[in-house]
């Protein structure tokens with residue numbers, strides 16, 4: 037394995053993933069593209085934590101410029117039933133395109149370490165992005181290492197989010213959604 041573009045959703049999921057792919061012999065570059073994160077201040081706080089982690093781990097970090105919330109809302113225009121799938125597709129397609137542009141071996145995502153995400157949908161989005169961009173989607177089920185990743189970042193005192201990212205997930209993380217039986221568990 038030569039070079040991997042690692043889509044990073046947050047510092048706390050990225051910590052173990054960077055180590056994992058390095059142990060497999062890959063040269064890892066982190067890539068930040070998360071226009072789903074609402075509001076912008078939250079996006080900046082999570083990105084700031086990721087910049088700090090990247091410095092500590094000495095991993096190159098590419099940050100997609102701007103804050104394109106409109107791209108996220110356009111991507112989920114088909115409705116709530118496919119919201120997370122289309123959110124994953126948006127982010128992983130951009131990752132795959134950048135990996136292809138830079139001539140890297142493949143791409144993957146820190147989303148694959150989270151037990152709070154719908155794992156099969158991430159795989160579907162990754163495979164679709166790979167086919168579209170012509171670059172390999174590197175898959176590993178890292179969910180059993182989720183707490184290991186949190187242990188790595190715990191002493192770093194990084195900003196830690198309370199919900200998955202979008203405005204819907206922020207609402208779902210509140211008691212109102214829980215009371216209505218609509219909370220989906222994707223709080224981190």
Ligand code: SF4
Nearest residue numbers: 120123200201202205
């Ligand atoms: S809950 Fe998370 S994965 Fe689903 S649409 Fe919102 S930000 Fe994206």
